Structures are given as C-alpha cells and as structure tokens.
Amino acid sequence: MTGVSMDLILPDDLIGRILAYLPIASIFRAGSVCRRWHEIVSSRRFLWNFLDGLSQKPWYFMFTNSDEPVGYAYDPILRKWYSIELPCIQTPNWFIASSCGLVCFMDNDSRSELHVCNPVTKKSKKLEDPPGLKFPDYSALSISVNRTSHDYTVSVVKSKQVPENFFQWDVSIHIYDSETMMWKTSLTEVMTGWRGGDESVICNGILYFLIYSCGGGTPENRHGLVTYSLSNRSSPLIRSFIPVPAPLTCGRLMNLKEKLVMVGGIGKQDRPDIVKGIGIWVLEGRNWVDVARMPHKYFQGFGELDDVFASSGTDNLIYIQSYGAPALLVFDMSLKLWKWAQKCPVSKKFPLQLFTGFCFEPRLEFDP
Numbered sequence: 198m199t200g201v202s203m204d205l206i207l208p209d210d211l212i213g214r215i216l217a218y219l220p221i222a223s224i225f226r227a228g229s230v231c232r233r234w235h236e237i238v239s240s241r242r243f244l245w246n247f248l249d250g251l252s253q254k255p256w257y258f259m260f261t262n263s264d265e266p267v268g269y270a271y272d273p274i275l276r277k278w279y280s281i282e283l284p285c286i287q288t289p290n291w292f293i294a295s296s297c298g299l300v301c302f303m304d305n306d307s308r309s310e311l312h313v314c315n316p317v318t319k320k321s322k323k324l325e326d327p328p329g330l331k332f333p334d335y336s337a338l339s340i341s342v343n344r345t346s347h348d349y350t351v352s353v354v355k356s357k358q359v360p361e362n363f364f365q366w367d368v369s370i371h372i373y374d375s376e377t378m379m380w381k382t383s384l385t386e387v388m389t390g391w392r393g394g395d396e397s398v399i400c401n402g403i404l405y406f407l408i409y410s411c412g413g414g415t416p417e418n419r420h421g422l423v424t425y426s427l428s429n430r431s432s433p434l435i436r437s438f439i440p441v442p443a444p445l446t447c448g449r450l451m452n453l454k455e456k457l458v459m460v461g462g463i464g465k466q467d468r469p470d471i472v473k474g475i476g477i478w479v480l481e482g483r484n485w486v487d488v489a490r491m492p493h494k495y496f497q498g499f500g501e502l503d504d505v506f507a508s509s510g511t512d513n514l515i516y517i518q519s520y521g522a523p524a525l526l527v528f529d530m531s532l533k534l535w536k537w538a539q540k541c542p543v544s545k546k547f548p549l550q551l552f553t554g555f556c557f558e559p560r561l562e563f564d565p
Contacts, residue, residue: 223275253274253558253559253560254272254273254274254512254513254514255273255510255511255512255514255516255556255557255558255559256270256271256272256273256556256557256558256559257270257271257273257509257516257518257525257538257554257555257556258270258271258281258283258316258554258555258556258557259271259518259523259525259541259543259552259553259554260289260552260553260554261523261541261543261552262289263289263550263551264288264289265288265289266283266286266287266288266289266291267282268280268289268543268554269281269541269542269543270316270559271525271538271539271541272559273514273527273538276538276539277539278539278541278542281316282319283300283314283316284312284314284316284319284320284321285302285312285314285321285323286302286312287304288305289553290305291303291304291305292304292305292308292336292337292338292395293338293555294338294339294340294351294397294398295340295509295511295555295556295557295558296340296341296342296349296399296452296511296558297342297344297558297560297563298315298317298342298557298558298559298560298561298562298563299313299314299315299340299342299349299563299565300313300314300315300316300340300555300557301313301338301339301340301351302314303336303338303353307331307332308331308332308333308336308353308355309326309327309331310323310326311323311324311326311327311351311353311373312324313340313349313351313375313565314565315560315563315564315565316557316559317559317560317561318561318564320564320565321565322565324351324373325373325378325379325380327353327371327373327380328371328380328382329353329355329369329371329382329385330355330357330367330369333355333356333357334356334357334358334366334392335355335356335357335392335393335394335395336353336354336355336356336395337352337353337354337393337394337395337396337397337406337407338351338352338353338395338397339351339352339397339398339399339404339406340352340399341399341400341402341452342563346376347562347563347564348374348375348376349375349565350372350373350374350375350399350427351372351373351375352370352371352372352373352397352399352404352427353370353371353373354368354369354370354371354393354397354404354406355367355368355369355370355371355393356368356392356393356394358392359387363411364389364390364411364412365387365388365389366387366388366391366392366393366411367385367386367387368384368385368386368387368388368392368393368434369382369384369385369386370382370383370384370385370404370425371383372427375565383425383427383430384425384430384434386433386434388408388434388435390410390411390412391408391409391410391411391412391421391435392408392409392411393406393408393409394406394407394408394409396448396449396450397450398450398451398452398457399427399452400452400455400456400457401455402426402427402428403424403425403426403427403457404424404425404426404427405422405423405424405425405450405457405480406422406423406425406450407420407421407422407448407450408420408421408422408423408434408438409421418440419444419445419469420441420445420448421438421439421440421441422438422439422440422441422459422480423435423437423438423439424437424439425437439480439483441459441461441485442459442461442476442478442485442487443461443463443464443476444463444464444466444469445461445462445463445464446461446462446463446464446469446470446471446472447461447462447506448460448461448462449461449506449507449508449509451508451509451510451511451515451556452511453479453510453511453512453513453515453530454512454513456479456480457479457480458477458478458479458480458488458510458515458530459477459478459479459480459485460475460476460477460508460510460515460517461475461476461478462474462475462505462506463475463476472505474490474491474496475490475491475496475506475517476488476489476490476491477489477490477515477528488530488533489528489533489535491517491526491528491535492535495526495535495537498519498522498524505519505520505521506518506519506520507520507553507554507555509554509555509556510528510530510556511556511557511558512558513529513530513531514527514528514529514530514556515527515528515530516538516554516556518552518553518554519552520551520552520553521551521552522545522552523540523541523543523544523545523552524537524538524540524541525537525538525541525554526538
C-alpha cells in the first residue's frame with residue numbers, strides 16, 4: 198500500500214487550522230517548507246485561525262552585546278532561544294517598552310527619536326518627535342495597546358532639575374495617540390523633594406511611574422509611586438502618592454493582565470544601598486499585596502549592588518535577569534513557580550560585560 202502525504206488530501210483551511218496551534222517559532226519554520234504552506238501561513242484566514250487557537254506565552258529578548266542591538270529571543274513554550282534582528286533600535290541602551298505584540302524604542306541621547314515596531318513581523322513606524330523639554334535629565338517610556346481596536350498610546354514622562362535648585366524638578370507628561378497620530382502635553386508641574394526616573398507603565402488607562410527622593414529621606418522613603426489618569430488628567434501628581442511596600446534599592450514596573458506588578462530589590466536595614474533580596478508585589482487599590490520573595494538559591498547569582506537586575510513581564514510570566522550574566526530567571530504568577538530558563542547560547546567575554554533585555558508578546562496581528 199502506497200502512503201499518501203496528508204497535505205495532498207487536506208484542504209488549505211484545515212491545514213491552516215492545524216498549523217495555527219503551533220508555537221509561533223514553529224509557524225515561521227512551517228512557512229518555509231513549501232510554497233503552499235508559505236501562502237497558508239501568510240493569509241488573512243490563517244491569522245484568524247491563529248488567534249482562535251492562541252496559546253502563546255511572552256518571549257524575552259536578551260541583548261548579548263554592549264554596543265550593538267543584537268541578541269536572542271527566548272520562547273518559554275519550546276524552551277529555546279532564537280537569533281532575531283530588531284528593527285529601528287541602534288544601541289541596547291535605548292529606552293524600551295512593550296505591550297500586546299508591539300515594542301516602542303526611544304533613543305538615549307536626545308530622548309526624541311521614537312519607533313514602534315512588531316519584532317516578529319518586522320513592521321515598524323517612526324513617531325513624530327514628542328514635545329516638551331529637550332535633553333531631560335530623566336525619562337520614562339511606556340506603551341499600551343488596545344487589544345480590540347489595535348490603537349495604541351505612548352507616554353513619555355520627562356524630568357529636569359530646576360536650574361540651581363536640587364530640590365525642585367520640572368516634570369511633564371506627553372501622550373501620543375496612534376489614532377490621531379498626534380502628541381499632547383497632558384501635564385507640566387514642578388515637584389519639590391522628588392524627581393522622576395526611568396520606570397513607568399500603563400495599566401487600565403492609568404499611568405504609573407516611580408519617583409525618587411532628592412531630599413535625603415530615610416531608606417523607607419527614598420522611592421514612591423504616583424499615578425496619572427490618562428482620561429481624567431488629574432493633578433498635582435503628589436496627591437496620588439503611594440508609598441512603596443519596602444525599603445527599595447530599585448523597582449521595576451510591569452502590567453500583568455491590567456494589574457500593576459512591581460519587582461523590587463529590598464535593601465539591607467543597616468546598608469540600604471545593598472540588596473538583601475528581591476520581592477514581587479501587586480497593587481490592589483492603593484495597597485501593595487506581597488506575592489513572592491526570590492528564594493536564596495536563585496538570589497545568590499544577583500550580586501550586592503543597588504541596581505543589579507532587569508525585569509519585565511506580561512500575562513502570567515515575569516522575567517528577571519542579572520546585569521552581570523546571561524542567566525534568565527522566570528517566575529510564573531499563577532503557579533508561584535521559579536525556574537531558570539534554558540541557557541542562552543552566549544557566554545560572558547570579559548568581566549565588566551553587561552547584559553539586559555525586555556519582554557514582549559510574539560503576535561502576528563498587531564501592526565504599528
């Protein structure tokens with residue numbers, strides 16, 4: 198009896214339904230099998246089949262060079278690393294934010310060159326320069342994508358010291374709307390005793406960003422969180438102040454299913470600049486709820502400085518990466534499970550080499 202290939206029997210739409218259940222990396226490989234499969238996975242019908250069977254998890258892109266924006270993307274489903282090229286970005290030290298398949302890059306020099314791209318499809322768009330202060334001392338970037346309309350909002354929070362006054366800082370919030378393709382300056386005010394930084398995120402229409410004491414306060418009060426409604430445009434910012442849940446050396450903000458989550462380095466009691474542990478909290482109303490503490494066996498690889506790790510996440514996964522090594526730790530919020538990712542196919546070439554990265558959703562249907 199002669200065997201017959203299944204793809205000679207099955208119609209295109211059924212093959213598309215089957216391929217749609219593959220992880221996204223396997224879909225791209227399937228598209229190179231033959232012309233027919235390439236046409237199937239490139240079709241609009243396949244895209245909707247893919248969305249129906251969607252069970253993807255967020256990937257993590259790790260930069261492996263301090264000067265060039267090159268690296269590998271980690272797929273937690275197949276536990277594999279893939280070498281991919283990022284469009285637009287020129288150096289790894291650019292500001293990066295992601296949401297729902299789109300990634301926003303902002304240059305670290307003028308803080309005015311912004312691009313939005315889909316790192317999987319490589320489609321990108323350069324945004325107009327944002328208004329406001331040129332060359333601010335600190336900037337915080339965030340992006341939020343509407344999963345229904347596919348419109349997106351980009352926010353840039355700029356902070357610049359008032360001349361000859363260390364305790365006062367000009368803070369401004371600038372919002373880009375992809376539907377109107379225009380920037381608006383939503384808020385400008387002077388903060389006393391606090392300055393902005395480089396951490397911000399948008400959850401459920403609320404912009405959250407960390408502020409930092411410039412008045413030499415106690416270790417418990419060196420960091421704070423402020424909120425800004427993108428619809429109500431409330432002010433002044435300090436009225437929305439929320440204390441952080443512990444004396445922090447640093448904090449990383451992220452949106453997990455429209456909940457604000459913070460991963461923070463916890464400072465020692467006698468030496469607040471030294472990290473003694475890493476914690477995870479979720480904001481409920483105006484109160485922080487303790488989610489997890491990194492077990493000591495994992496924490497040992499994170500050193501003893503005040504700013505020793507990168508962290509980002511979405512859906513149910515949080516990625517934590519030491520700046521000093523290409524090791525990647527994954528925390529599953531639903532299972533409360535810690536796990537090392539598969540080893541990245543790169544090694545440390547010199548003692549001071551630094552590594553960083555960002556999390557993004559591998560999606561086909563979102564274009565900038």
